[in-house]
Amino acid sequence: MTRPSSEAASRAELAWDEAARGYDEYFGPRFAPYLGAAVGALAAHSSQLPSGCIVVPCVGPGRELRPLARAFGERQIIASDLSGEMVTLARERNRDLPNVSVERADAMQLATPNVAAVLSVFGLQLLPDPVAALGSWLKLLHTGGLAAIVYWPRDAEPSGPFASMRRLLRSAGVLDGTWEDELPPSVAASGTSLLADLPLVFEIQYEDPRSMWHALTQLGPLRGPSHGSRPNADRPARRTIRGRATAWPAEPHAGSAPAPAPPLAHPLLLRPAPNGPAGPA
Numbered sequence: 001m002t003r004p005s006s007e008a009a010s011r012a013e014l015a016w017d018e019a020a021r022g023y024d025e026y027f028g029p030r031f032a033p034y035l036g037a038a039v040g041a042l043a044a045h046s047s048q049l050p051s052g053c054i055v056v057p058c059v060g061p062g063r064e065l066r067p068l069a070r071a072f073g074e075r076q077i078i079a080s081d082l083s084g085e086m087v088t089l090a091r092e093r094n095r096d097l098p099n100v101s102v103e104r105a106d107a108m109q110l111a112t113p114n115v116a117a118v119l120s121v122f123g124l125q126l127l128p129d130p131v132a133a134l135g136s137w138l139k140l141l142h143t144g145g146l147a148a149i150v151y152w153p154r155d156a157e158p159s160g161p162f163a164s165m166r167r168l169l170r171s172a173g174v175l176d177g178t179w180e181d182e183l184p185p186s187v188a189a190s191g192t193s194l195l196a197d198l199p200l201v202f203e204i205q206y207e208d209p210r211s212m213w214h215a216l217t218q219l220g221p222l223r224g225p226s227h228g229s230r231p232n233a234d235r236p237a238r239r240t241i242r243g244r245a246t247a248w249p250a251e252p253h254a255g256s257a258p259a260p261a262p263p264l265a266h267p268l269l270l271r272p273a274p275n276g277p278a279g280p281a
Contacts, residue, residue: 016083052116058123062090
């Protein structure tokens with residue numbers, strides 16, 4: 001994969017700026033259990049961490065920062081996001097926490113020094129090159145540091161509404177999940193140990209298929225391709241995505257909410273090897 005152009009990055013930033021407050025209100029409570037599980041996994045290893053700060057890339061509206069700051073009150077928490085509006089939300093929510101700072105930064109180009117841990121929930125799969133991003137985050141870590149990373153997997157269910165959605169996105173050229181197969185060899189090559197790789201499963205309730213699709217395309221990660229700013233680029237994908245909001249309820253479960261399996265998130269708990277290439281000397 002290639003690094004995005006400045007135009008692509010600015011389009012992504014604009015899409016998330018426009019969606020930020022709606023995303024926070026709609027998805028924030030639904031994703032709270034996943035945020036809590038990730039913070040808990042990191043806190044369980046707090047006594048084993050080296051000195052240094054905790055970095056939180058792709059922080060979004062910053063709902064994980066308060067529990068993280070409480071669990072690691074003696075450490076600086078340095079969060080970042082590409083979207084200026086997300087940064088504003090995260091700062092507003094956590095302005096009373098003296099050990100928390102939020103800055104606007106590209107998660108593909110972080111250079112924070114003295115890092116003991118990295119925490120990221122549902123940011124990795126949104127980046128243009130997740131494999132390169134994870135590799136760069138691991139290189140920030142001191143020896144003995146930890147990275148707690150949670151992302152949505154490529155195939156959360158073999159059939160059902162979410163499987164149909166992913167097939168649709170692939171056919172529209174929007175979604176490419178091949179990076180997921182590249183993560184294990186990339187992690188191994190970086191000299192990093194995988195301490196835990198267990199699924200996280202929490203129930204998320206949606207009112208009906210139409211409202212869920214509206215949230216994904218207006219308030220979530222599909223806003224960019226469904227509202228592309230260039231006159232011709234991504235037009236088939238935008239047309240397909242927008243049309244799907246009408247077509248989906250005509251499938252099985254018509255007139256009622258779909259009944260998928262509970263959302264399956266993919267968490268990784270990673271530690272650089274003592275003498276591996278990941279992490280500063």
